[in-house]
Amino acid sequence: MKFIIRGARRILRSVDAAATRAFGWAWNPLHQTGTVAVAMLLVLIVTGLYLLLYYRVGAPWESVARLAAQPWAGRWIRSLHRYASDLFVIAAVLHAFRMFAQSRSWGPRTLAWISGLVLFGVGLVCAWTGFVMVWDAFGERLAREGGRLLDVLPVFSEPLSRIFAGDAPVPSAFFFVNMFLHIALPLAMGAGLWLHVSRLARPVLLPPKRLTQAIIGGLTAASLLLPAPVGAPADAFRLAESTLTNLVTAWWLPVSERLTPGMAWGVVLLGAAVAVLVPRFGRRPRAGALAPSVVDPALCTGCNQCPQDCPWEAIAMVPRDDDRPALVALVNPARCVSCGICAGSCAPMGVGPAGRSGRDQLSLLRSTFLPELARSGNPSIVAVCCAQAPEADTAALRARGARVHPVSCAGNLHTSGIELLLRSGASGVIVYGCPPRDCVGREGPKWLRERVFNDREAELQPRVDRRRVRLATMAPGARSEAVDALDAFTQDLVILEPHLPDPDADLEVECVPVPSEEEDA
Amino acid sequence: MITGARLKRRVVAVGAGAIVLLLIVGTSAAPLPFHDPAMARLRLSWSARPERIEVCRTVSAEELEQREEHMRQRVECDGRFATYTLRVEADDRVVSESIVRGAGLRHDRPLYLLRDFDLPPGGHRIRVTFTRREKTDDDAAAFAKVTPAVRDSGIFVGRAEREAEEHARRARAAIPASLALDTSVTFTRRRVKIITFDRDRRALEVLDDTRASR
Numbered sequence: 033m034k035f036i037i038r039g040a041r042r043i044l045r046s047v048d049a050a051a052t053r054a055f056g057w058a059w060n061p062l063h064q065t066g067t068v069a070v071a072m073l074l075v076l077i078v079t080g081l082y083l084l085l086y087y088r089v090g091a092p093w094e095s096v097a098r099l100a101a102q103p104w105a106g107r108w109i110r111s112l113h114r115y116a117s118d119l120f121v122i123a124a125v126l127h128a129f130r131m132f133a134q135s136r137s138w139g140p141r142t143l144a145w146i147s148g149l150v151l152f153g154v155g156l157v158c159a160w161t162g163f164v165m166v167w168d169a170f171g172e173r174l175a176r177e178g179g180r181l182l183d184v185l186p187v188f189s190e191p192l193s194r195i196f197a198g199d200a201p202v203p204s205a206f207f208f209v210n211m212f213l214h215i216a217l218p219l220a221m222g223a224g225l226w227l228h229v230s231r232l233a234r235p236v237l238l239p240p241k242r243l244t245q246a247i248i249g250g251l252t253a254a255s256l257l258l259p260a261p262v263g264a265p266a267d268a269f270r271l272a273e274s275t276l277t278n279l280v281t282a283w284w285l286p287v288s289e290r291l292t293p294g295m296a297w298g299v300v301l302l303g304a305a306v307a308v309l310v311p312r313f314g315r316r317p318r319a320g321a322l323a324p325s326v327v328d329p330a331l332c333t334g335c336n337q338c339p340q341d342c343p344w345e346a347i348a349m350v351p352r353d354d355d356r357p358a359l360v361a362l363v364n365p366a367r368c369v370s371c372g373i374c375a376g377s378c379a380p381m382g383v384g385p386a387g388r389s390g391r392d393q394l395s396l397l398r399s400t401f402l403p404e405l406a407r408s409g410n411p412s413i414v415a416v417c418c419a420q421a422p423e424a425d426t427a428a429l430r431a432r433g434a435r436v437h438p439v440s441c442a443g444n445l446h447t448s449g450i451e452l453l454l455r456s457g458a459s460g461v462i463v464y465g466c467p468p469r470d471c472v473g474r475e476g477p478k479w480l481r482e483r484v485f486n487d488r489e490a491e492l493q494p495r496v497d498r499r500r501v502r503l504a505t506m507a508p509g510a511r512s513e514a515v516d517a518l519d520a521f522t523q524d525l526v527i528l529e530p531h532l533p534d535p536d537a538d539l540e541v542e543c544v545p546v547p548s549e550e551e552d553a
Numbered sequence: 554m555i556t557g558a559r560l561k562r563r564v565v566a567v568g569a570g571a572i573v574l575l576l577i578v579g580t581s582a583a584p585l586p587f588h589d590p591a592m593a594r595l596r597l598s599w600s601a602r603p604e605r606i607e608v609c610r611t612v613s614a615e616e617l618e619q620r621e622e623h624m625r626q627r628v629e630c631d632g633r634f635a636t637y638t639l640r641v642e643a644d645d646r647v648v649s650e651s652i653v654r655g656a657g658l659r660h661d662r663p664l665y666l667l668r669d670f671d672l673p674p675g676g677h678r679i680r681v682t683f684t685r686r687e688k689t690d691d692d693a694a695a696f697a698k699v700t701p702a703v704r705d706s707g708i709f710v711g712r713a714e715r716e717a718e719e720h721a722r723r724a725r726a727a728i729p730a731s732l733a734l735d736t737s738v739t740f741t742r743r744r745v746k747i748i749t750f751d752r753d754r755r756a757l758e759v760l761d762d763t764r765a766s767r
Contacts, residue, residue: 054569056562118577173587189656190600191665197598199749199760246570254574261582269762271588271743279580286585 033313040133045422048470049509057467057507061247064239064469065127070225071244072120075251077218079113084215089207092167093265100262111255117159118280119251124152134472138311139318140231140344140367147228149307154217154224159281161214165207168263170275170282172196175266177288184293198268231367232474233345240469321440323386324368325375327361331382334358337489341377343474344369371473372444376483379490381446390446390490393439397449401437402456408435411459411531413522416449418442418466418476421506428515432522434462442466443476447483447492454500457533460525462518464506477505499528589671593740595679597641597668599750599757601728603655606687607632627713628720634661635685635730642680643672652686664728674742681748681757683732732757 051062061068086106088095099106128148131137137145160178164171179192195202229235238244263276277285288296316322329352338361339347346367349359361383363374374383381390405414415434417426418441426436435458439445442465450461463484465477481503482488492501502524504517588594607630617625634655641649648670656662728750734757738746747760 051569053565055566059566114581115574115577118581122577169587186658189662191656191667194598194600194665194667197596197667197747198745199598199747250570250574251577254578258578260578263582267762269745269747271590271592271594271745273588273590273743274584274586276582277585279583279585280577 037133037135037314040129044130044133045508048507049422052467052507052509057470057505057510057513058240059243059246060467060470060507061239061243062126062130063467064243065123065130067236067239067469068247069120069123069127070237071239071247072116072123073218073221073225075116075248076113076120079109079116080215080218082109083113087165087211089204089211092165092207093262096166096168097262097265100259107259108252108255111259112251113162114260114278115251115254117162118278119247120155121152121159121281124148124155128152132310132314135314135316136369136472138315139322140346140369142311143231144228145311146308147224149304151221151224151228153304154221156281158214158217158221159278161210161217163278163282164210165214166262167202167207167266168276169266169272170263170277172266172268173272173275173277174282174285177285181288181293181296184297196268231344233343234475236469318365318370320387321385322370324365324370325363325372325383325385327363328382328389329354329360331378331380332358332360333380333382334360335379335489337379338374338377338383341373341475341479343371343373347374347383369473371476372441373473373476373479375444376446376476376479377490378446381448384444388440388444390448393444393446393449394452397437397452397456401435402452405435405453405457411457411533413460413462413518413525414453414458415518416442416445416453416461416463417506418464420466420472421464422508422511425506425508425511425514428511429464429518432515432518434518441471441473441476443471443473443478443480445480447490447496450484450492450501451496454496454531455534457531459531460500460502460521462502462504462521464504464514464517467505467507470507477503497528500525500531588743590743591673592671593674593742594745595641595643595670595672595677595738595740596745596747597639597666597670597681597749598747600663600665601750601752602663602723602726603637603660604635604685604727604730605630605632605723606635622707622709625709625712627716630720635687635727636660637664637728638682638684638686639666639668640680640682640684641668641670643670643677645678645680653683672740674740676737676739679734679736679738679748679759681732681734683728683757685730729755734759 048060048062051060055061057063082105083099086095086099096110100110101107131141131145131148160174164175164178176193176196179196182188183191183193195206225237229237239247261276264272287299291299318324325346327347334349334352334356336349336359339345339349344367346364346369347361348364350362352358352360361374363383368385370385372385372388375381375385375389375393378384378390381394383389384392405412413434415426415429415436417429417436417438419438420441421438426438430436437453439449442463445463450463453461463480465471465480468477471477479488483490484492484501484503485498492498502517502521504514504521506514609628609630611628612626617627636655637653639649639651639653640647649668653664653666654660655664732750734748736759738759740746744761748757749760750756751758
């Protein structure tokens with residue numbers, strides 16, 4: 033499994049880099065696959081409401097053909113409905129692949145993975161019913177295949193396939209039930225979506241506004257210029273030589289038609305089982321870099337900041353079991369994904385995954401990085417880079433004279449680490465985070481910016497010269513942007529007065545444990 | 554002001570977006586081969602209730618007297634549903650021979666038949682036989698006259714007649730013990746001819762797009 037995940041990650045990184053080169057990291061749609069799928073679901077619901085006004089179960093093909101002939105609205109709204117469903121499926125597949133490649137499919141994320149699979153399956157069935165509604169040759173083909181597959185299951189008292197045989201008209205009840213499913217399934221998907229994001233704090237459901245506008249605008253333009261055709265009407269007495277097939281949502285059809293129903297169900301069940309078992313086989317020991325966060329009760333002041341910052345709602349404030357008056361943070365390991373965001377959110381550095389708390393970060397800096405920095409002699413810029421950053425990109429920063437200090441996630445970085453670097457001789461600190469919508473910890477860049485520049489709890493102390501701190505983004509495919517940011521920062525530092533190191537500062541002292549009431553007395 | 558690099562990126566982004574959109578449009582309605590254009594199709598499609606093969610006995614007056622009035626069914630039958638052999642020949646060549654049973658685990662539901670056979674266009678002699686497999690000379694049992702053994706009273710008046718009529722109705726609703734169709738059919742390429750069971754005529758018949766209500 034590790035081998036497969038590594039391969040998937042390499043593919044993802046290459047594709048991501050290509051998309052970033054084309055669109056820029058801020059507009060890279062591959063960082064937005066989940067939210068694009070949700071946006072498309074909303075487009076489908078809105079356009080579907082309009083189409084529903086004109087659809088007639090008694091004359092399905094005729095009503096759709098009449099709709100498609102409307103030059104001002106029906107034609108492009110129907111096409112937009114079709115293309116949005118295609119993009120929904122594409123976005124959902126890419127989203128699942130992304131989560132798999134980034135190992136975001138197991139442990140506390142299992143619920144999201146499984147519910148995502150169900151949502152995807154329901155989405156495909158919904159698309160199936162949508163094409164059957166049209167009742168053109170392709171819709172009839174899908175209906176026949178559906179009947180063939182369902183007839184081996186003990187579901188219907190009369191085989192579904194016989195409805196389409198031609199010896200009797202297809203009953204309107206069939207089209208009514210089909211339409212009902214087409215309306216009801218998206219409602220079920222709404223509930224499924226709630227479950228899908230239920231473990232996230234502040235789930236982001238839509239892409240950035242401008243990207244949403246660009247995607248919907250592009251699909252609308254395609255709908256206007258290249259409207260989706262309506263196939264020939266279904267006819268049980270004619271054998272269609274070919275059908276205008278939607279290969280995005282019915283990609284399985286050519287395969288399924290070549291299999292017996294039993295084999296087709298076997299493939300479906302096997303595929304579903306493999307997908308469902310991904311969290312089981314993809315999981316890794318909850319130790320080392322994947323250990324859940326722990327709280328040091330002696331350091332916790334009960335400030336309630338880490339529960340607010342945790343992107344997974346894995347931390348709660350509970351009564352203390354000692355004599356101190358405040359509450360104490362408690363991490364739920366079953367929900368903690370070990371993103372380490374809490375390590376950066378805790379002013380007294382009392383929470384974080386083992387080895388990655390604020391105090392651990394300072395220790396690591398003192399033991400390994402600062403001696404190296406001191407040996408270099410001249411003050412240089414320190415580039416703090418996310419461990420996810422491409423090696424070639426960090427090498428480009430080194431080539432420009434920056435000292436690179438990798439951290440597990442820029443969002444984990446405690447602001448005291450930035451202060452320590454500056455006090456230890458760094459002329460400036462530039463922190464490279466991942467693109468905000470591609471942060472494995474979800475909200476790392478956001479909270480880091482708030483702490484450094486907007487005085488969010490665990491803020492960078494006022495005594496630190498903000499001009500010597502810069503936040504930037506490093507993404508595969510955007511190396512020149514990262515280098516340009518370093519160059520611009522270097523230029524800005526040149527005009528500042530000389531920087532005087534203050535290596536004796538003991539930052540931990542400023543974060544003393546909470547005294548007990550007895551000690552206060 | 555848009556710099557040259559930004560303009561270039563925007564052009565690339567629009568171009569890449571357009572390519573993605575064209576791919577979506579192209580795969581959204583791609584012609585996918587379905588049927589062999591050189592062939593025609595014969596379809597057999599019908600559903601009917603299989604015959605009930607029963608051994609019936611008339612309950613004696615003494616037995617009836619011992620039962621509650623609402624339990625006095627005159628004829629009691631025990632049996633099972635018939636199975637059939639379907640044989641399809643095209644130009645004296647057997648293209649299919651199979652056993653057809655009623656649906657359901659106990660085969661007590663109506664039988665449903667749907668078979669497709671691809672044939673080259675042109676005239677073909679088609680012979681279809683649908684024959685009950687079980688040999689029985691007790692077919693008339695279901696139509697046996699049910700005579701009242703005791704007087705019925707109250708709401709049970711006329712029950713014997715109703716019981717006889719129900720037996721007869723069930724027998725009439727079932728498919729005949731033997732059906733056969735021997736006919737010449739002209740097939741056109743990419744067209745379907747359907748052989749179905751006409752319940753009114755109780756016989757097999759050929760349907761095509763000129764003789765079907767869709």
